[in-house]
Amino acid sequence: MDEPRVLLDYGSGGKAAQRLITDLFARCFANPILAAMDDAALLQGLSGQLAMSTDGYTVDPLEFPGGTIGTLAVHGTVNDVAMLGARPLYLSCAFILEEGLPMALLERIVESMGEAARSAGVHIVTGDTKVVPKGAADKMFIVTTGLGEVLSSPTPSGSRALPGDAILLSGSIGDHGLTVLSRREGLPLAADARSDSAALHHMVAALVREVGSIHTLRDPTRGGLATTLNEIAAQSGVLCNIQESAIPVRPGIMAGCAVLGLDPLYLANEGKLICVLPKNLADEALAVMRSFPEGQEAVRIGSIQAPGQYGKAGQVVLHTALGGKRLLGMLEGEQLPRIC
Amino acid sequence: MKTPGLNNSAFADPALCQGLLHALEQKLDAPLRFMEVCGTHTVAIFRSGLRSLLPKGIEHLSGPGCPVCVTHDREIAACITLAGRDGVRIATFGDLMRVPGPEGKSLKQAKAQGAAIDIVYSPLDALQLAQQHKDEQIVFLGVGFETTAPTVAATIQMAQRKGLPNFSVLSFHKLVPPALEALLADERPTEEGGIDAFLLPGHVSTILGLEPYRFMVERYARPGVIGGFDPADILQSLLLMLEMRKKSVPAIVNQYSRAVSDTGNAHARAILFDVFAPSDALWRGIGLIPASGLVMKDSYAEYDAWKRFSLTLPDVPEVKGCTCGDILKGRRSPGQCPLFGKACTPANPVGPCMVSTEGSCAAYFKYAIGNL
Numbered sequence: 114m115d116e117p118r119v120l121l122d123y124g125s126g127g128k129a130a131q132r133l134i135t136d137l138f139a140r141c142f143a144n145p146i147l148a149a150m151d152d153a154a155l156l157q158g159l160s161g162q163l164a165m166s167t168d169g170y171t172v173d174p175l176e177f178p179g180g181t182i183g184t185l186a187v188h189g190t191v192n193d194v195a196m197l198g199a200r201p202l203y204l205s206c207a208f209i210l211e212e213g214l215p216m217a218l219l220e221r222i223v224e225s226m227g228e229a230a231r232s233a234g235v236h237i238v239t240g241d242t243k244v245v246p247k248g249a250a251d252k253m254f255i256v257t258t259g260l261g262e263v264l265s266s267p268t269p270s271g272s273r274a275l276p277g278d279a280i281l282l283s284g285s286i287g288d289h290g291l292t293v294l295s296r297r298e299g300l301p302l303a304a305d306a307r308s309d310s311a312a313l314h315h316m317v318a319a320l321v322r323e324v325g326s327i328h329t330l331r332d333p334t335r336g337g338l339a340t341t342l343n344e345i346a347a348q349s350g351v352l353c354n355i356q357e358s359a360i361p362v363r364p365g366i367m368a369g370c371a372v373l374g375l376d377p378l379y380l381a382n383e384g385k386l387i388c389v390l391p392k393n394l395a396d397e398a399l400a401v402m403r404s405f406p407e408g409q410e411a412v413r414i415g416s417i418q419a420p421g422q423y424g425k426a427g428q429v430v431l432h433t434a435l436g437g438k439r440l441l442g443m444l445e446g447e448q449l450p451r452i453c
Numbered sequence: 454m455k456t457p458g459l460n461n462s463a464f465a466d467p468a469l470c471q472g473l474l475h476a477l478e479q480k481l482d483a484p485l486r487f488m489e490v491c492g493t494h495t496v497a498i499f500r501s502g503l504r505s506l507l508p509k510g511i512e513h514l515s516g517p518g519c520p521v522c523v524t525h526d527r528e529i530a531a532c533i534t535l536a537g538r539d540g541v542r543i544a545t546f547g548d549l550m551r552v553p554g555p556e557g558k559s560l561k562q563a564k565a566q567g568a569a570i571d572i573v574y575s576p577l578d579a580l581q582l583a584q585q586h587k588d589e590q591i592v593f594l595g596v597g598f599e600t601t602a603p604t605v606a607a608t609i610q611m612a613q614r615k616g617l618p619n620f621s622v623l624s625f626h627k628l629v630p631p632a633l634e635a636l637l638a639d640e641r642p643t644e645e646g647g648i649d650a651f652l653l654p655g656h657v658s659t660i661l662g663l664e665p666y667r668f669m670v671e672r673y674a675r676p677g678v679i680g681g682f683d684p685a686d687i688l689q690s691l692l693l694m695l696e697m698r699k700k701s702v703p704a705i706v707n708q709y710s711r712a713v714s715d716t717g718n719a720h721a722r723a724i725l726f727d728v729f730a731p732s733d734a735l736w737r738g739i740g741l742i743p744a745s746g747l748v749m750k751d752s753y754a755e756y757d758a759w760k761r762f763s764l765t766l767p768d769v770p771e772v773k774g775c776t777c778g779d780i781l782k783g784r785r786s787p788g789q790c791p792l793f794g795k796a797c798t799p800a801n802p803v804g805p806c807m808v809s810t811e812g813s814c815a816a817y818f819k820y821a822i823g824n825l
């Protein structure tokens with residue numbers, strides 16, 4: 114038990130807590146607003162419409178190829194703010210730590226989080242840390258809230274998809290979900306698999322500025338592409354037609370899914386977006402997306418249709434590689450590996 | 454780099470499949486009702502969109518081919534009873550968690566109420582749990598057909614070699630051929646709307662080979678094709694059915710020879726029948742089928758959870774309104790069940806066919822557009 118660990122009094126507001134804050138958080142998140150160390154962050158110069166989003170992060174394992182819970186907590190919230198066509202500027206973060214968490218692990222995660230915020234160009238301006246007794250939480254939870262300026266109005270929304278619009282996807286699916294699942298279960302599968310955890314707001318800003326008329330932006334995180342498409346169809350009261358063969362899935366991910374009986378269409382992504390816009394703008398939008406590393410493999414995967422004889426409002430119809438058709442529905446609960 | 458799409462098997466090649474579909478249309482001389490008896494086939498036929506492409510006149514029925522769906526309420530009740538005992542940790546495949554038992558209670562709910570239940574991916578994981586939790590009794594829930602049972606048998610052999618005192622298996626494995634026999638014994642003649650031909654399960658047949666299905670031809674004059682799971686496999690299997698019908702020579706043929714040997718896997722069968730012996734078993738919706746289950750032999754009795762915990766099948770009230778039985782027998786399609794999509798949905802399954810991803814009702818609910 115020599116290894117330094119997080120102790121209960123780190124969260125009590127005393128000296129130990131202060132050391133943790135100055136030594137670790139202030140160092141990794143360094144920025145002038147946080148450095149003021151007041152009870153609240155003072156934000157200046159914000160104007161116009163603001164976008165705000167909050168999310169809690171739990172993931173097992175905390176570190177995985179391609180990211181950590183810390184990078185997810187930055188990228189996830191940055192992306193949620195960006196999906197309103199906004200430029201994320203500030204983040205707050207709250208840590209819930211389980212007593213006994215190795216300090217070295219906490220440091221690595223906070224460092225990865227600081228690095229993710231820096232390269233995304235957002236500041237973590239306020240935060241909080243609580244330590245709970247062993248067993249009262251599973252290692253570490255992070256909650257982040259993001260604030261950003263809306264770039265154009267009306268903002269993209271899940272309810273603005275219109276018949277005739279094209280549906281674009283920024284890259285391959287299933288990478289994050291399968292990577293984390295195989296690490297968690299200790300499966301030797303898809304050793305080359307990596308989470309796609311990435312901030313998408315630069316690509317979004319370019320889309321909004323250079324292409325405009327974006328009707329819907331959504332990041333297909335939990336529940337995967339299929340779930341998000343269903344949400345768009347339901348919110349907008351339309352039908353989504355999706356071409357199966359257009360959806361990119363990496364071979365390692367596909368193979369892993371086949372073994373476990375999982376469907377990549379329902380696996381979480383942490384660095385992908387769905388963009389719905391008038392079809393005459395699709396090629397331009399694809400070119401913009403492909404000029405960013407996080408959108409290199411952007412493709413058009415389908416189109417929006419008015420409900421009618423081919424399907425009801427709120428449905429997603431998958432046109433299979435064979436030329437057949439079937440519903441692409443929502444999932445009940447989590448995906449579970451199968452019995453053979 | 455262009456990343457390939459969702460099914461990149463050569464046997465899913467669209468051009469190949471279009472050709473086969475065309476041939477099927479040409480050769481279809483009279484309506485063909487075929488039943489698949491493997492949940493993986495059910496899903497493959499829907500997922501690939503094949504069902505929407507089958508020529509008019511080919512009717513697809515889903516049989517009792519999903520091990521979760523045929524697990525009886527009384528068996529689920531036994532699992533839940535056991536899960537509630539002190540010092541017991543259940544290890545199970547994920548699918549079983551949501552199957553409703555008596556009064557709709559499932560293992561998932563039992564877990565939420567504090568029962569120790571772990572989801573595992575193989576029985577060997579359960580063995581590992583037993584080594585890690587020496588102070589607990591680890592019970593693996595043995596569900597599945599001939600495909601899964603040999604691995605479970607090998608795990609039991611290993612537990613015996615290691616002398617693990619805290620590992621046991623609650624077996625309600627089931628055997629496919631006796632269920633087919635029960636189905637055929639009760640089946641209408643083809644000319645009265647009975648089943649014309651069977652698409653036999655690829656996975657199960659890797660173990661069984663062709664022999665155990667011969668009775669279908671000898672006693673019931675029904676052809677069967679052991680088929681693979683890609684769209685081209687299924688289409689080719691249908692063509693084989695048509696050819697046999699045309700020549701009036703029903704037989705058991707092996708379309709899936711790249712995975713299934715005609716004689717099956719004798720080694721796996723030897724392990725299976727070293728540990729298990731056939732016994733009568735309850736099938737949900739069908740009832741008692743003679744010699745259709747597997748019990749552990751006396752030489753492995755110490756690993757038999759039924760004996761270790763003196764468990765019996767609890768009596769449970771019948772689930773009202775679920776027509777799973779008729780669906781598993783091909784008498785009705787899920788859409789004809791009055792509860793389908795109303796009282797019974799994947800979120801709130803009344804019967805097991807709506808729970809397992811490989812169940813017929815769940816597949817219809819999930820994939821079928823209108824009445825396709």
Ligand code: SF4
Pocket residue numbers: 774775776777778780787790791792793794797798802803804805806807814
């Ligand atoms: S729809 Fe539900 S109640 Fe009806 S047969 Fe299927 S599982 Fe049973």
